[in-house]
Amino acid sequence: MEKFTTLTSTAVPLAIEDIDTDQIIPARFLKATTREGFGENLFRDWRYLPGDVPNPDFVLNDDTYRGQVLVAGKNFGMGSSREHAAWALFDYGFRVVISSFFADIFRGNALNNGLLPLQIDDDLLLRLQAAIKEDPELTLEVDLPQQTLTIPSLDEQVRFEVDPYKKMCMINGYDDIDFLRTKADVITAYETKRPVAVQ
Amino acid sequence: MQKTLFDKLWDQHVVDTVEGGTDVLYIDRHFIHEVTSPQAFAGLRKRGIGVARPQQTVATADHNVPTINQDQPIKEKLSRFQVDTLTQNCEEFGLELYGLGHPYQGIVHVIGPELGITRPGMTIVCGDSHTSTHGAFGCIAFGIGTSQVEQVLATQCLLQVRPKRMRITVDGTLPPGVVSKDIILYIISQLSASGGTGYFVEYAGSAIRNLSMEARMTICNMSIEMGARGGLIAPDATTFEYIKGREFAPSGKNWDDAMAYWQTLYTDEGATFDKEYVYRAEDIPPMVTYGTNPGMGIGVDQSIPAPASPSASFQKSLKYMGFEAGESLEGKPIDYVFIGSCTNSRMEDLRLVAEYVKGRRKADHVNVMVVPGSRQVRDQAKREGLDVIFREAGFDFREAGCSACLGMNEDKVPKGAYCVSTSNRNFEGRQGPGARTILASPLTAAATAISGHIIDVRTVLTPELV
Numbered sequence: 001m002e003k004f005t006t007l008t009s010t011a012v013p014l015a016i017e018d019i020d021t022d023q024i025i026p027a028r029f030l031k032a033t034t035r036e037g038f039g040e041n042l043f044r045d046w047r048y049l050p051g052d053v054p055n056p057d058f059v060l061n062d063d064t065y066r067g068q069v070l071v072a073g074k075n076f077g078m079g080s081s082r083e084h085a086a087w088a089l090f091d092y093g094f095r096v097v098i099s100s101f102f103a104d105i106f107r108g109n110a111l112n113n114g115l116l117p118l119q120i121d122d123d124l125l126l127r128l129q130a131a132i133k134e135d136p137e138l139t140l141e142v143d144l145p146q147q148t149l150t151i152p153s154l155d156e157q158v159r160f161e162v163d164p165y166k167k168m169c170m171i172n173g174y175d176d177i178d179f180l181r182t183k184a185d186v187i188t189a190y191e192t193k194r195p196v197a198v199q
Numbered sequence: 200m201q202k203t204l205f206d207k208l209w210d211q212h213v214v215d216t217v218e219g220g221t222d223v224l225y226i227d228r229h230f231i232h233e234v235t236s237p238q239a240f241a242g243l244r245k246r247g248i249g250v251a252r253p254q255q256t257v258a259t260a261d262h263n264v265p266t267i268n269q270d271q272p273i274k275e276k277l278s279r280f281q282v283d284t285l286t287q288n289c290e291e292f293g294l295e296l297y298g299l300g301h302p303y304q305g306i307v308h309v310i311g312p313e314l315g316i317t318r319p320g321m322t323i324v325c326g327d328s329h330t331s332t333h334g335a336f337g338c339i340a341f342g343i344g345t346s347q348v349e350q351v352l353a354t355q356c357l358l359q360v361r362p363k364r365m366r367i368t369v370d371g372t373l374p375p376g377v378v379s380k381d382i383i384l385y386i387i388s389q390l391s392a393s394g395g396t397g398y399f400v401e402y403a404g405s406a407i408r409n410l411s412m413e414a415r416m417t418i419c420n421m422s423i424e425m426g427a428r429g430g431l432i433a434p435d436a437t438t439f440e441y442i443k444g445r446e447f448a449p450s451g452k453n454w455d456d457a458m459a460y461w462q463t464l465y466t467d468e469g470a471t472f473d474k475e476y477v478y479r480a481e482d483i484p485p486m487v488t489y490g491t492n493p494g495m496g497i498g499v500d501q502s503i504p505a506p507a508s509p510s511a512s513f514q515k516s517l518k519y520m521g522f523e524a525g526e527s528l529e530g531k532p533i534d535y536v537f538i539g540s541c542t543n544s545r546m547e548d549l550r551l552v553a554e555y556v557k558g559r560r561k562a563d564h565v566n567v568m569v570v571p572g573s574r575q576v577r578d579q580a581k582r583e584g585l586d587v588i589f590r591e592a593g594f595d596f597r598e599a600g601c602s603a604c605l606g607m608n609e610d611k612v613p614k615g616a617y618c619v620s621t622s623n624r625n626f627e628g629r630q631g632p633g634a635r636t637i638l639a640s641p642l643t644a645a646a647t648a649i650s651g652h653i654i655d656v657r658t659v660l661t662p663e664l665v
Binding site: 015016018020023028030031034035050073078080081082083084101102103104105113163164165176180184186187190191194196198 | 217219221223227237238241242246263278280318320322326327328330343344345346350354355356358360362392396423426428453456457510512606607614624627628629632
């Protein structure tokens with residue numbers, strides 16, 4: 001997994017609430033057997049009109065907005081467990097998604113792929129979306145070790161929460177399997193005590 | 200100390216706890232399918248390791264398989280490659296596969312219970328969010344991403360933070376024409392598509408207790424549609440009766456030992472939940488959805504909400520669906536009806552549909568697809584003559600798979616067309632680009648197929664169906 005410590009970037013605003021993983025990557029693009037290349041179909045049905053013509057009204061097709069941070073609406077990533085959603089966002093170039101609420105499975109998938117789901121309150125999210133619309137060059141500073149999001153132009157610095165174990169993994173580029181394999185003896189010992197009913 | 204059922208099960212499966220509170224959770228059963236597993240096997244190969252406990256993983260092909268001519272090679276190249284990759288991976292890593300053509304093949308959440316693999320007290324995971332279905336047996340069952348599929352294959356464990364606990368109690372007697380799908384659509388409409396996020400839900404109350412196992416599975420299946428990681432129901436006589444005698448169910452002394460354990464699986468009197476909701480079964484109508492997430496549901500005789508200052512997301516949703524705020528869906532003409540998916544593709548669903556449509560014929564303009572959840576369901580339906588009833592009604596009775604629930608195979612709903620569907624998600628484009636999905640019960644779907652427009656089943660119930 002790619003390491004993540006700090007990031008300073010402009011951001012792309014996508015002020016839609018309840019974005020589900022079927023929008024992030026529709027099911028018909030899940031037929032690949034590798035992790036790469038999903039960025040091409042990120043937000044496919046919003047990004048392209050019939051005939052594969054880029055939709056000029058969709059923010060990823062608007063050159064005004066660029067950057068490695070996606071600022072989405074409330075409740076991001078609900079629905080299907082497809083990790084392809086996290087892969088697509090990462091493959092496209094995003095490293096942070098900001099929202100005021102994340103669906104559980106998406107949050108876990110993102111953290112397992114070096115993509116930081118960064119939760120802020122509703123009020124700041126709305127102000128941030130408005131500020132980016134007003135000034136597309138607005139920069140954000142994300143500091144994972146300090147767990148802070150800084151928005152200099154709004155004179156804001158807020159602390160965000162992240163699971164301490166996942167934080168350590170992201171900073172060091174570790175994944176769960178490296179860690180779990182060190183637990184092999186404890187797992188084997190546990191197995192001797194399992195009830196017959198669940199074996 | 201009084202414990203919830205969820206906590207009893209969770210505690211039973213904690214192997215170790217990491218600094219910061221993350222648990223190493225042991226997984227009893229792991230289901231895999233062709234779409235979310237290939238990258239996990241590639242990961243194992245890259246690490247040069249095998250599957251830690253091959254007997255605890257079961258594979259099937261369901262998500263992108265065709266639902267006709269399953270005895271022939273899959274025509275669509277990418278789907279064929281993905282299914283072939285699963286077959287090769289199972290051979291290479293020594294895993295049981297119920298692939299296309301196997302008598303046990305079917306939707307992963309249908310075959311686990313019907314084979315007796317799913318049992319009370321287990322932890323069950325799968326790279327599919329509707330793994331919550333198995334919670335109907337008193338399991339901790341939830342969906343995971345592909346990195347976690349790889350974790351389970353590699354170690355039979357997952358790193359997990361314990362979710363909060365919610366209890367939803369439904370007491371009373373369901374009105375005629377209202378079935379378990381309506382209960383869960385009603386609950387989600389009350390709590391919203393994110394109201395359960397961060398929680399694991401226990402369903403309780405007399406209306407839940409009175410449901411069959413298949414009806415309970417429909418409820419637990421859609422727990423994820425309110426954002427909950429999973430849902431569960433304490434096992435009881437209905438559960439044990441269902442499991443007994445199934446292919447992989449314990450027998451003899453193992454059955455007696457299992458029963459002794461299973462009977463300890465309930466929430467202690469006085470145990471506390473982080474959130475509680477109580478509903479009356481009598482208040483639940485036949486439900487339909489009007490928007491683009493499962494929380495946007497109403498009674499079929501009610502009107503779409505008309506908020507004074509609608510959010511942009513609400514407006515976007517109605518525009519996609521081609522509906523107006525304040526209007527009723529009753530009487531709206533429908534183009535497609537889909538009866539299937541891990542939510543409603545079991546024998547009871549098919550029997551209910553058949554009972555309603557027997558001797559009737561679908562409206563001419565409606566395409567109706569009935570997709571059984573498994574080979575076993577399909578075979579049983581044929582033994583009972585349901586295939587004949589469906590054919591005479593003009594319904595297309597197909598072979599087992601996920602089908603038009605997510606439109607990964609050829610079974611899609613065209614752009615702009617309306618589909619009343621017994622599946623679980625009405626997201627934009629879920630059933631095909633531009634498709635407009637209205638979620639409903641199998642009974643509402645059957646009645647809609649016959650009338651050709653959305654109908655309140657309570658107005659057309661016969662005495663046998665009451």
